[in-house]
Amino acid sequence: MKRAAAIVLLLALAAGRVPAAGPLAAAPDPLGFAVEDLRLSNGLRVLLSADHRLPLVTVAVGYGAGTVRERPGQEGLAYLLENLMFQGSENVGPLQHIGFVQKVGGELNATTGVDKSLYYQTLPSNHLALALWLESDRMRSLAITAASLERTKAEVAEEHLGRLRSDPYLEGSIRMDELIFPDFPYGHPLIGTGEALGRLTEADVRGFARAFYVPNNAVLAVVGDFDPARTRELVARYFETIPPGGPVPEPPRPAFKRESDVVTRSARVPVPGAGFHMGFRFYPLQPGEINILRVLEVLLFEGETSRVRNRLLRRDRTSTHLSAVLDERLSAAALKVFSLNTNEIMVERAERAVLAEIDKLRTSAVSPDELTKAKRRYRLKYLDRLSTLRGRALYLIDAAFAGADMAALGRDLDAVKDLEPAAVLAFVARYFTPQYRVVLELEYQ
């Protein structure tokens, strides 16, 4: 069967065609670029977006293999595998992937989140085949040996300890995630205490790779200065004969524990200054509501004149540092606030002020001017993300995993443009309720 596939490939290449099993569609370009969306016969989804402004190309691969796939006792497995992806494959030696890319002036990196692991490199466009060769080799034949596993485990553990040592607030952030997403697949940390990592076996790693590092659970994005026909040929050459894996189950749906919803407690984490985390969880959201939340994050926390920043840092001066992030984890999301304060009195005042600002949104509609300001900022941030080839490639992979229609990319910006104050009012009333709120006060020394 594999041999037959290879011959089909040869014939197709000879005829200048590519065996794309899925429909080939060029999406329109509301964002200023077009996307060609195709699927190989092994299930690999391929997204191509040409941009000839600079002689560069980004090749990115996303695997649906984030921490949500780990089971209890496997904490750190997804991140361990991310690191092992640089330890060699059948034709590429340990760390040679990095060497090959850097040798030609390229830049590369990888990252693991809740839903997926991402691998990406930007390099001179005449080296596109090199990047495809490298990515296909590790997709096809990742080398997992006892020696590489032990070495990588030790490096990951050391790196994790280093992070904990250099950031006294990191433990509190990890604890906050567990509290706001009280369901193991969604709330457990990237590495955890390191104990589980130490116990992971070669069989665990191989099993995880076999289940999730397969073409039918991956998206390949190529963005930049390339010839589409030649690129389709190269993609087919390097990826088409990689065998598909077994059926990949959908990630588990969240099952957040009701009894953990309301929490106010101190973290037994020694930190050098007073402070707190506050978060609101949003699950389940109705279709399109995530856009309201994204604008709300901007309105409340982004820019010196945003409501909460302005109040805590300038008007009341209750906080010395304030940051906020909208943490999207598949179908769930949390708006997380982190504040540092000079003492416990200021902590209490700042907490009250955050809640008061949110309450205002519940009781009176935001003005059209303020909403326009937030929408513009959100739009600029959105477009900024697309200003680099890497940003665009990762955007496409995110969109593919989120099930977005490649022919409708950027439509969410239109939805934001049409957002009305009344929708914000209704959203705040529905979701910013105490049972979805978590407050974690830091126990400082």
Added chain:
Amino acid sequence: MRGVVAVAALAVRLALSPAFGQERFRRTPPLPDARPVELKLPEVRTAVLENGLTVATAVQPGALTATLMLVVKAGEADSPPDRPGLAGLTARMIGKGTKRLSAEYFENMVEAMGTELSAETRMDYTTVSLRVLPEQLDRGIFALRLMVLEASFSERELAAVRREAFWGLVDRMKDPEALARRHLFRVLFEGHPYRTAAYAEDVIKFIAAKDVAAFYEAFYRPANAAVIVFGAIDGETAARRVAGHFGGWQGAFPGRVAVPPPSPNARDRVCFVEAPNAPSAAVVAGNVVMDASGPDVFPFLVLMQVLGGTTRSRLFMSLRETKGYAFYAFSEAAFFRSCGAYWARALAPPETIVAAAREILREIEALAAAPAGPAEIEEGKSFLIGNLPARFESPEGFAEGLARRVALGLDEAQWDKGPERVKLVNADTAGAAARRHLAARPIVVIAGRPEWLGPVAEAFASVEVYDPAGTLVRTLVKGERQ
């Protein structure tokens, strides 16, 4: 004969078939495409207004945003010696009010466009920029004009800016590498205006609004500035709008006196900067080199690649991969108006600080003494040629490159002709540059916890010990009682 052909065809087919092992094309990395890769950046159109202001525009087809930037050709090195940090604070004060309009008004005006003002002060120049949605560009130009041409500086606003700058610097200096590099610049540029740039956070406290106003009056002059617009713009319209808004900017600029470069360090010198909470030690070693327009710049850049440009370079391979002295080790160079500087940098655990420092010195000496091999030179060139386009990819990168070019008056070699200049580098030019610029003894700076000083003091003939602010605490001479 037909049988032979059939067997050969079968052999080819089997070799290509994954059922009998991997396809042959997988065994070796593919060759690059034969087509030449050419860096072609958008054309930069410049005009000089009657008041001396340079207006530069660059249209980037396909860009989704527009960037508006004021470049003032005065940086941290222009702060008076008794007011280090003044250039940076002045830049941060732009947009903090005029005689008629408050800082809050401007902040609202800028944020209503969906953006915020960003100020960067480098050694020789300053940028104040706004990235906006294309439809907001007109408002952006108007806002920038008001903020720059009608700037006023109140003590109240300065207090907030000073506080923010102070804590920002304190935060940055928690990184031992930042601390070590700042100290390296301090000792490399002793007696030179560039030393002013390596100031400790405390000095910011002494800057008053009248100092800011004086700096503004001296340097924020049209003939000492440029307004740059690029991205999703109509170049001609943008240039016209900028000319319309900034054409009335008055004030003469007497010009600047060229500052001679400092001499490179020539003696053994080891400094230890106390970083009480550092999780690991930073080791840097560097020296003064040529300025941005020097003929050796491109050979020297290739040398820096050979020394420590990537994880394949000498420092990383030696200090991390082979000897395990450091978590990482790289080298860098920066080029200014008067001179440049290079430095090797490593992050090391306490037990290998001395070994890491010695190994860095050994690698620098080796590169100065014996020419890099052709393969290393070619790999360094390959990296630079391939990587240069990536530096201009993001709006931030493009802005940085363009601002630097305009501020320092650099030619197109520092723009899209850079790869061509790199191609001309060979073993001879690199070797000559190494002899000229790497032979002088680099200064070593180690930033780490005070308890890690012992082995350092034992290893080197003399060690100058500094507190985190950079004040000399004592000098330890080997063999002398402490």
